[in-house]
Amino acid sequence: MERRYKEETGIERLPKRQRQQRLVELIDENPFVTDRELTRRLKVSIQTIRLDRMELGIPELRERMKLMAERSYDQVRSLDAEEVIGDIIDLQLDRSGISIFEIREEHVFSRTQIARGHHIFAQANSLAVAVINDEIALTASADLRFVRPIHLGEKCIAKAYVRSNPGKAGRAKVEVLSYVGEEMVFQGNFIIYRSDDKKPLDS
Amino acid sequence: MERRYKEETGIERLPKRQRQQRLVELIDENPFVTDRELTRRLKVSIQTIRLDRMELGIPELRERMKLMAERSYDQVRSLDAEEVIGDIIDLQLDRSGISIFEIREEHVFSRTQIARGHHIFAQANSLAVAVINDEIALTASADLRFVRPIHLGEKCIAKAYVRSNPGKAGRAKVEVLSYVGEEMVFQGNFIIYRSDDKKPLDS
DNA sequence: TAGCGGTTAGTACCAGGTTCTAAAAGTCAT
DNA sequence: ATGACTTTTAGAACCTGGTACTAACCGCTA
Structure with a gap:
């Protein structure tokens, strides 16, 4: 009262x-x-x-303080496992792969609730690198299209297809298409360098 | 003894x-x-x-525990301010911008110490969006070249130049060049949607 | 035998609490 | 104003995980 x-x-x-x-x-x-x-x-x-x-x-x-410390400690440990952004749910090396990434608070512009592009890119890029069956795989170049904005709470499903040179040295082409439900929201074409080549460029 | x-x-x-x-x-x-x-x-x-x-x-x-908690708390806070990846040190709206981003442990592949591509992209993308003088700016598409790998500890300096339509509705072209020292390490061409247009696409 | 590095024991004290009991103060209906 | 009730305050005992300090002991060596 x-x-x-x-x-x-x-x-x-x-x-x-x-x-x-x-x-x-x-x-x-x-x-x-x-x-x-x-x-x-x-x-x-x-x-x-x-x-x-x-x-x-x-x-x-x-x-x-203990809770915060524990939380951050767990995070640090899992950060190491975070070589890949998004959860890979299917992977056929040198062929194709699928990953799921849920858009959360920390991924969106607070004003618009629209996901920042680099997170969508990160998922696609991670998947493109993961699908390449090689010691070291680095992104050499990429060509991106953000088809429509992705909003808070949406689940982004990325599908990667290796388009050339599977199992061979040099560079591989990987196409990644990201969907929310049936709708395509992002498309990217990646050129990935593989370790057996002399000069890896990035990722 | x-x-x-x-x-x-x-x-x-x-x-x-x-x-x-x-x-x-x-x-x-x-x-x-x-x-x-x-x-x-x-x-x-x-x-x-x-x-x-x-x-x-x-x-x-x-x-x-206190130190861990504080460290993680600071991180959480800076994540919040992390609408932009990298520190913007110069910004002329609708013209150009410069940001600095230091490659730390959390940005590299642990095996190779090479920065993951999406961080380099994130810096460039953030800067490209920031340089556009508009309520809402979203990446519509991008064309990337990772010129050479960037390593742990290197400071990546991104320079963005607005190439078309400054101050006008629709879409803007932004070119971003990233350097380590004198050396160009990344190049990206971004198409950015501005809010006055009807359908913003992303970022 | 004295001296020294390394180890142990014990006491007083601390912050930042929990748990419990009890009392005082404020509020409301009658 | 009175009694019932909620809310606030006080105080004491106790807890963990330490710090700070003093003193003693143990084993070895010069």
């Missing part, structure tokens, strides 16, 4: 609900804040802060 | 140097280990563990 605090106290306090909301905001914008600091900001006792945290299910500072 | 412990103790211990090396390994492979756990693994007292940590300059568990 809302409470009207005595004006005599002269202390500006918020009703419970608003205070708890503010608490969430404060911790959100600085997860490293201690309860003691929060008492200063919210002008209530440390016990109130702690009751609020309990009600809201917000763990203590150390627990928050 | 090396010590030969009594065999009578029956306890297998390592000389100081090797123990400290092992300590580093253990903390390295699991940064969340407590001193107490380390006493179990290394069969020495907790004081020895702590002396070792001091000598080696390894902070306590909580400090380690």
Whole structure:
């Protein structure tokens, strides 16, 4: 229930609900804040802060830091596995491959909710490199068409087809077509250098 | 100095140097280990563990977690600001722009230390979009050449030039040339849709 | 035998909490 | 104003995972 605090106290306090909301905001914008600091900001006792945290299910500072550390540690470990962007669900080396990539918050322009091009490229490029059956495969050149914008939440399915020189040295041509549902949203033609050639160029 | 412990103790211990090396390994492979756990693994007292940590300059568990949390927090924050990949150091809207991007661990293939193509593309693409003076700018198509591989630690300087339709509706052509030092390492031609046009395509 | 490096033990103290009990203060209906 | 009720505050005991410091001990060697 809302409470009207005595004006005599002269202390500006918020009703419970608003205070708890503010608490969430404060911790959100600085997860490293201690309860003691929060008492200063919210002008209530440390016990109130702690009751609020309990009600809201917000763990203590150390627990928050531990969670962040663990999360980042897991990420670092999986970053190594992230040689490929998107999940490859089918791969026939030197022939074709399919990968799925879901457009999430971090992939879109915040204003428009439209995926940034380099993520779409990254998926296609990764797949093109993966499909080449070679020690080292690097993108030499590419020709891209972004057919229509891809939005937050859409699942982008990339299909790669090796168009030339399968199993042979030098450069391979890979065509990648990306779809959302039935609709083609991206098309790219990649030239990939293979390791047996003398001068790999990139990727 | 090396010590030969009594065999009578029956306890297998390592000389100081090797123990400290092992300590580093253990903390390295699991940064969340407590001193107490380390006493179990290394069969020495907790004081020895702590002396070792001091000598080696390894902070306590909580400090380690805090550092990891802070590091990851900074990353998350910079990801948010990462509407543009690379630091833009010069921008003349509808004319030209320059950005710098340093190739770090997370940008390279671990095996070859060569930057993955999509990062180089991301820098160029971001710059091409940024240089267009419009509400919404999306990549419609692109034509890329990865001239030579870019390695870990190299600073990639991308220069973008608007080639057509400056300030006018429809689509703009942007050429991006990326250099390491004097050497051109990447070249891309982008077609960018501007918001005043009816159907933006991507980026 | 004294000295030295390395190890261990123990105590006091710390931050940043949790858990629990209890009391005080504010609010509302009657 | 009174009693019931929510909300806030206080305080003490306890916890983890340490730091800081003092003191002792062990094994070896000069």
